Amino acid sequence: MTHLNSRWLWYPLALGFAALVAMPILVLLLSWSEVDSSIWQHLWDTQLPTLVGNTVVLAVGVGVGVVLLGVSLAWLTSLCEFPGRRWLDWALMLPFAIPAYVLAFVFVGLLDFAGPVQSTLRDWFGSGLRLPPVRSTGGVITVLVLVFYPYVYLLARGAFMAQGRGLMEAARVLGLSPWRAFWRVALPMAWPAIGAGLALALMETLADFGAVSVFNYQTFTTAIYKTWYGFYSLSSATQLACLLLVFVLVVLMAEKRLRGQTRTASERQRAAALFPLRGVKAWAASAWCGLVFALAFVVPILQLLAWFWERGRFDLDSRYLDLVSNTLSIGAVAALLTVASALVLAFARRQYASRQMRSLVAFSNLGYALPGSLLAVAIMFAFSYLDNHLVIPLSTALGGAGKPLLLGSLAALLVAYLIRFMAVAYGPLEGALARIRPSIPQASRSLGVGGVALFWRIYLPLLLPGCLSAALLVFVDVLKEMPATLLMRPFGWDTLAVRIYALTSEGEWSRAALPALTLVLVGLLPVIGLIRRSARH
Amino acid sequence: MQMRPLFAAVVLAATTFTANAAEELVVYSARIDDLIKPVFDAYTAKTGVKVSFITDKEAPLLARLKAEGANTPADMLITVDAGNLWQASQEDVLEPVTSKVIEANIPAQYRATNNTWTGLSLRARTLAYSTERVKDGELSTYEALGDANMEGRLCLRTSQKVYNQSLTAAMLKTWGEEKTEAVVKSWVNNLATDVFSDDTALLKAIDAGQCDVGIVNSYYYGRLLASQPDLKVKLFWPNQADRGVHVNLSGAGVTKHAPHKAEAIKLLEWMTGPEAQSIFAKLNMEFPANPSVEPAPEVKSWGEFKADTINVEFAGKLQPEAIKLMDRAGWK
Numbered sequence: 092m093t094h095l096n097s098r099w100l101w102y103p104l105a106l107g108f109a110a111l112v113a114m115p116i117l118v119l120l121l122s123w124s125e126v127d128s129s130i131w132q133h134l135w136d137t138q139l140p141t142l143v144g145n146t147v148v149l150a151v152g153v154g155v156g157v158v159l160l161g162v163s164l165a166w167l168t169s170l171c172e173f174p175g176r177r178w179l180d181w182a183l184m185l186p187f188a189i190p191a192y193v194l195a196f197v198f199v200g201l202l203d204f205a206g207p208v209q210s211t212l213r214d215w216f217g218s219g220l221r222l223p224p225v226r227s228t229g230g231v232i233t234v235l236v237l238v239f240y241p242y243v244y245l246l247a248r249g250a251f252m253a254q255g256r257g258l259m260e261a262a263r264v265l266g267l268s269p270w271r272a273f274w275r276v277a278l279p280m281a282w283p284a285i286g287a288g289l290a291l292a293l294m295e296t297l298a299d300f301g302a303v304s305v306f307n308y309q310t311f312t313t314a315i316y317k318t319w320y321g322f323y324s325l326s327s328a329t330q331l332a333c334l335l336l337v338f339v340l341v342v343l344m345a346e347k348r349l350r351g352q353t354r355t356a357s358e359r360q361r362a363a364a365l366f367p368l369r370g371v372k373a374w375a376a377s378a379w380c381g382l383v384f385a386l387a388f389v390v391p392i393l394q395l396l397a398w399f400w401e402r403g404r405f406d407l408d409s410r411y412l413d414l415v416s417n418t419l420s421i422g423a424v425a426a427l428l429t430v431a432s433a434l435v436l437a438f439a440r441r442q443y444a445s446r447q448m449r450s451l452v453a454f455s456n457l458g459y460a461l462p463g464s465l466l467a468v469a470i471m472f473a474f475s476y477l478d479n480h481l482v483i484p485l486s487t488a489l490g491g492a493g494k495p496l497l498l499g500s501l502a503a504l505l506v507a508y509l510i511r512f513m514a515v516a517y518g519p520l521e522g523a524l525a526r527i528r529p530s531i532p533q534a535s536r537s538l539g540v541g542g543v544a545l546f547w548r549i550y551l552p553l554l555l556p557g558c559l560s561a562a563l564l565v566f567v568d569v570l571k572e573m574p575a576t577l578l579m580r581p582f583g584w585d586t587l588a589v590r591i592y593a594l595t596s597e598g599e600w601s602r603a604a605l606p607a608l609t610l611v612l613v614g615l616l617p618v619i620g621l622i623r624r625s626a627r628h
Numbered sequence: 629m630q631m632r633p634l635f636a637a638v639v640l641a642a643t644t645f646t647a648n649a650a651e652e653l654v655v656y657s658a659r660i661d662d663l664i665k666p667v668f669d670a671y672t673a674k675t676g677v678k679v680s681f682i683t684d685k686e687a688p689l690l691a692r693l694k695a696e697g698a699n700t701p702a703d704m705l706i707t708v709d710a711g712n713l714w715q716a717s718q719e720d721v722l723e724p725v726t727s728k729v730i731e732a733n734i735p736a737q738y739r740a741t742n743n744t745w746t747g748l749s750l751r752a753r754t755l756a757y758s759t760e761r762v763k764d765g766e767l768s769t770y771e772a773l774g775d776a777n778m779e780g781r782l783c784l785r786t787s788q789k790v791y792n793q794s795l796t797a798a799m800l801k802t803w804g805e806e807k808t809e810a811v812v813k814s815w816v817n818n819l820a821t822d823v824f825s826d827d828t829a830l831l832k833a834i835d836a837g838q839c840d841v842g843i844v845n846s847y848y849y850g851r852l853l854a855s856q857p858d859l860k861v862k863l864f865w866p867n868q869a870d871r872g873v874h875v876n877l878s879g880a881g882v883t884k885h886a887p888h889k890a891e892a893i894k895l896l897e898w899m900t901g902p903e904a905q906s907i908f909a910k911l912n913m914e915f916p917a918n919p920s921v922e923p924a925p926e927v928k929s930w931g932e933f934k935a936d937t938i939n940v941e942f943a944g945k946l947q948p949e950a951i952k953l954m955d956r957a958g959w960k
Binding site for chain 2: 138213226494589596
């Protein structure tokens with residue numbers, strides 16, 4: 092058995108994953124080989140300023156919003172005591188299970204002019220009543236903030252809790268008020284975690300297509316689709332996607348700088364809350380947390396239930412069992428595969444922290460930053476190329492059927508998920524691995540346990556919690572994933588997201604409530620798992 | 629030398645996975661599951677030929693067809709508008725099919741001039757108006773929606789939707805660029821609110837009083853009326869004195885590299901015949917492309933109308949021009 096430290100093992104493995112991700116990125120870059128100047132001229136004249144403006148406004152708005160919401164909620168639930176804190180603490184993570192496009196169509200359906208809220212108000216106050224439109228910049232930002240704040244909340248909460256009591260007590264003893272202690276001690280120390288959450292939220296925002304198109308808000312992603320579907324120019328669409336990639340790289344570099352400077356603290360745990368709130372303050376805290384929870388979770392669930400009762404229940408048939416089992420099995424297998432691969436990368440990075448290795452690993456994580464649809468097409472092209480130039484000639488030469496094997500196979504779909512969600516799994520695993528001190532495996536080796544046994548008996552048990560949260564995150568993301576699933580699913584492998592797509596593309600929002608509700612419920616299981624795990628920390 | 633068994637496994641998989649019986653057709657469909665599966669089910673029940681399919685939007689399906697090239701498993705492509713069929717034909721992924729059956733069943737204006745595809749069901753993109761706030765004689769043509777009496781009363785769907793792109797392309801073909809751009813600009817000026825992302829939302833807005841008139845596909849109206857019989861909205865057939873109502877279609881073509889070409893042609897022919905056409909008519913409140921088949925009773929109750937006879941291929945040919953025009957006119 093080869094030694095675990097062999098560079099002949101880790102480099103080829105890391106190189107393999109990087110090559111996998113390089114495949115679709117290469118396809119994207121190759122699109123620059125032909126440039127349709129008339130389309131670019133048109134985009135430049137009429138669209139680009141609006142697109143860039145809208146995209147920046149959206150990113151800034153969502154960024155500020157998720158930080159305000161995520162940090163304030165995390166601070167309150169992790170360091171203060173107020174009525175309802177115990178359940179709000181975990182309840183505030185539940186919106187993780189709601190896909191952005193679902194919250195978007197719930198909000199527009201509920202709050203638009205023809206929706207129940209405004210209709211009722213008009214009944215009360217007369218038909219001349221006009222409220223600010225929900226399909227506006229403010230509306231789309233609000234929805235995305237409510238969907239993506241859990242990233243910041245989850246990570247900031249972890250950071251605040253890890254700071255322990257000693258630090259804040261020291262700050263207080265040195266004469267800082269709770270507020271100033273927050274600004275001068277807790278917040279700066281939590282910045283790396285907040286930054287990581289913010290980066291994830293921003294990447295999701297930049298890649299979002301579903302929610303912005305419900306709001307008719309024009310961004311880079313909607314322009315990408317328009318160029319592809321409308322002008323029939325896939326190459327111009329991919330070129331636009333490359334520009335979007337530049338935005339994403341800026342976000343990633345900023346995050347890296349932020350994270351690079353500080354190390355998160357890990358102290359002894361607190362037993363009791365630091366700031367027991369009383370009176371008005373306590374109720375204000377409850378109201379704030381409760382409001383966010385109601386808007387981001389209770390309201391959409393109630394609306395989905397109402398729609399389900401109105402229309403969706405007539406669609407409920409045995410096919411839903413298939414949809415749910417397809418969705419669950421694809422999600423589970425993809426999660427397993429992605430976590431295993433991310434684990435390999437994390438080990439490679441740990442064993443050989445060379446510059447090349449770091450770049451390989453960073454590169455392998457790029458898939459998450461690309462808009463899902465474009466990545467899906469790029470992967471489809473890559474597989475199709477392999478089919479046509481490798482699989483078919485090979486199989487013909489060996490006397491096989493000479494038919495494409497990759498595209499349309501379950502394996503190809505799983506690899507697409509792997510490429511897309513590697514970063515989601517890698518983050519938690521890298522963190523978990525970093526907490527295992529080198530002295531532990533060293534001690535183990537000196538006691539004669541090395542190689543594979545070392546992995547099974549030392550690493551895996553220690554890494555299990557990290558693996559679990561990585562797997563849960565990937566699982567939820569795969570459930571929600573739409574473009575790659577649509578394009579590459581094998582015949583008969585429809586999932587809940589596919590069903591939502593079919594109904595919403597026909598404007599049948601209320602019928603889409605059934606698959607949406609099912610998806611949320613299925614997605615809730617792992618989120619609850621995640622919560623239970625983080626509660627033990 | 630561990631590679632041999634791997635190769636053997638690949639070959640084995642290749643032969644087992646793809647050893648499709650000829651009695652199975654593969655379709656790439658932009659019509660969603662609900663709106664196509666009943667047609668295939670009826671065909672399977674009748675002939676025993678199985679039809680498996682995947683659904684997605686046209687552009688990804690077309691990209692996949694192109695990428696797969698000669699090795700595609702797909703026998704047929706189905707889209708929900710003529711522009712995309714024209715584009716598929718341009719990209720050379722469809723096979724010309726000369727069939728007496730199809731020619732007899734479907735009028736020439738709903739088929740490709742090069743025989744690469746045929747329409748299967750038609751949808752009118754027409755005016756919907758509030759029965760409470762629009763007076764008799766206020767509506768006449770698409771173009772008149774830009775008149776001063778419609779200021780602040782018009783609702784439109786987003787220009788991102790191919791149906792509006794085809795509508796504009798048809799105007800471009802009829803009126804030329806200058807007049808079309810003026811019309812589209814006058815529409816945008818008359819908007820009561822931001823454009824909607826779907827026709828159903830637009831119809832509900834008319835019902836709720838946010839605006840008085842809009843342009844929608846006929847079947848969205850039919851569907852909404854079925855679930856809300858008290859809808860205070862009706863359809864109006866515009867341009868009856870000149871070019872007629874803009875009609876688009878959902879159609880299909882046999883792929884160039886179809887593994888089962890003969891079988892696929894048989895399916896396509898059957899889909900234009902009375903049996904399949906009446907399924908299409910019932911499924912989605914569309915008009916059958918075969919004129920000998922009656923539309924559904926609800927659809928009939930909307931009344932007869934004169935349809936624009938322009939060949940729908942222009943929708944595809946002029947689509948990029950139409951989009952640029954709509955962008956210039958500020959139609960979001």
